[in-house]
Amino acid sequence: MTNTGRINKRDLLKLWQQKQVHQHIKRTIPSSLAFKLIGAVSGIWPIKEENGRPLLYHSAAVLYVDSKTEFRIIIEDTRVIVYLTHKPSKFTISPDIAASIQECLTFTLNDVLKFYLTTIGKSHKDKDISNLFQIEVGEVCDRSPCVISISEAKETSRWSCSRNHHLTKYPLFWVFDKTKEECPPDCTGLHSDALTMLPSDKHLVRLASQFDIDSCKQLILQLGLQEIHWKNVNHSYGHDALTLNTMMLYTWMNTKIKGQSTTKSFNNLHAGLKAIDADTHVLCKVFREYTDFSEFPKVGPEDVPNDEVLNNLPQKLGNCALHLGVELGLSINSIEQTKTDHQKMYDQTADILRKWKNLTEEKPTVFKLMVVLERVHLGGFQFVKDMYLRK
Numbered sequence: 001m002t003n004t005g006r007i008n009k010r011d012l013l014k015l016w017q018q019k020q021v022h023q024h025i026k027r028t029i030p031s032s033l034a035f036k037l038i039g040a041v042s043g044i045w046p047i048k049e050e051n052g053r054p055l056l057y058h059s060a061a062v063l064y065v066d067s068k069t070e071f072r073i074i075i076e077d078t079r080v081i082v083y084l085t086h087k088p089s090k091f092t093i094s095p096d097i098a099a100s101i102q103e104c105l106t107f108t109l110n111d112v113l114k115f116y117l118t119t120i121g122k123s124h125k126d127k128d129i130s131n132l133f134q135i136e137v138g139e140v141c142d143r144s145p146c147v148i149s150i151s152e153a154k155e156t157s158r159w160s161c162s163r164n165h166h167l168t169k170y171p172l173f174w175v176f177d178k179t180k181e182e183c184p185p186d187c188t189g190l191h192s193d194a195l196t197m198l199p200s201d202k203h204l205v206r207l208a209s210q211f212d213i214d215s216c217k218q219l220i221l222q223l224g225l226q227e228i229h230w231k232n233v234n235h236s237y238g239h240d241a242l243t244l245n246t247m248m249l250y251t252w253m254n255t256k257i258k259g260q261s262t263t264k265s266f267n268n269l270h271a272g273l274k275a276i277d278a279d280t281h282v283l284c285k286v287f288r289e290y291t292d293f294s295e296f297p298k299v300g301p302e303d304v305p306n307d308e309v310l311n312n313l314p315q316k317l318g319n320c321a322l323h324l325g326v327e328l329g330l331s332i333n334s335i336e337q338t339k340t341d342h343q344k345m346y347d348q349t350a351d352i353l354r355k356w357k358n359l360t361e362e363k364p365t366v367f368k369l370m371v372v373l374e375r376v377h378l379g380g381f382q383f384v385k386d387m388y389l390r391k
């Protein structure tokens with residue numbers, strides 16, 4: 001540099017050629033890898049939009065999972081940082097969603113590294129690619145990530161930093177084994193924050209699906225309903241166990257129990273289950289989501305099902321108006337209305353699909369429809385899959 005404060009080209013060149021300058025060059029993740037990672041996740045979850053503009057930047061993106069869940073991916077220097085947010089509470093994040101995001105990113109990273117090794121003439125056959133990067137999990141702590149390695153997290157139930165204490169259970173959702181239907185043996189059940197929450201219609205259906213009729217009856221009597229409630233609901237809905245169980249829980253939610261607060265919470269259900277000596281982990285399972293996309297045809301995450309698919313789908317489905325409707329995001333009230341307006345099963349399903357397509361809260365996508373069909377499991381998935389494979 002000159003003493004005059006002017007910068008000459010030859011000085012810059014001289015500076016560049018000095019050894020120590022090279023040592024100060026920061027190692028960063030190349031843009032091509034950043035694009036590849038964002039591209040991989042955006043093939044499953046759409047890029048979130050705000051005021052009609054996609055939240056996609058040079059090395060960052062915000063992705064939409066559902067109306068309450070989103071994640072942002074930021075590529076910074078040598079780190080890929082992923083923040084998963086679930087509006088109601090971090091304690092009710094679906095472990096399946098966290099694990100699928102991690103698995104998708106890890107798979108892509110492995111693939112890119114293998115490709116890179118091949119292009120520079122090295123074989124990746126004897127190399128354990130996962131040694132080339134490290135995954136850490138954690139929480140936001142005073143506005144910045146507070147992380148520990150997965151192996152450390154697995155060995156303890158909590159860790160402390162200079163500012164806070166953290167539980168490892170929720171950060172470990174990133175590596176949750178989503179092939180297992182049951183809770184892991186060390187599951188401590190719902191967090192006290194989650195227990196204070198009001199169960200939604202979706203939670204009720206998911207809970208109802210885990211009981212036989214007798215256990216559900218035992219539970220609702222324990223929760224404070226009377227034999228007469230049971231008889232009345234059984235009279236109207238007794239033809240189908242899932243509908244009967246759901247409507248029993250729904251009646252409990254909407255009945256003022258003497259000596260108890262009108263507001264119901266997971267706490268009531270937890271206490272009821274304990275009192276009848278039933279497994280309380282059925283409550284953890286209502287937060288599980290279906291995330292096995294391996295059988296899905298290649299459709300864009302934002303593609304909306306066309307009328308041909310929706311008009312022909314009811315004939316491929318069994319009697320599932322309530323389960324299908326609630327999983328698609330309709331309220332039990334609205335489904336009851338459909339059942340009153342339409343007597344025939346196919347007409348009920350058609351009306352539910354029509355209502356779903358016109359919902360404003362969430363975009364009705366082919367992806368969402370297939371997730372729900374797999375979850376409800378009463379047919380239709382193969383039909384929708386074939387319709388999109390044909391194209």
Ligand SMILES: [Zn+2]
Nearest residue numbers: 141146161164
């Ligand atoms: Zn911390």
Ligand SMILES: [Zn+2]
Nearest residue numbers: 183187281284
């Ligand atoms: Zn559990």
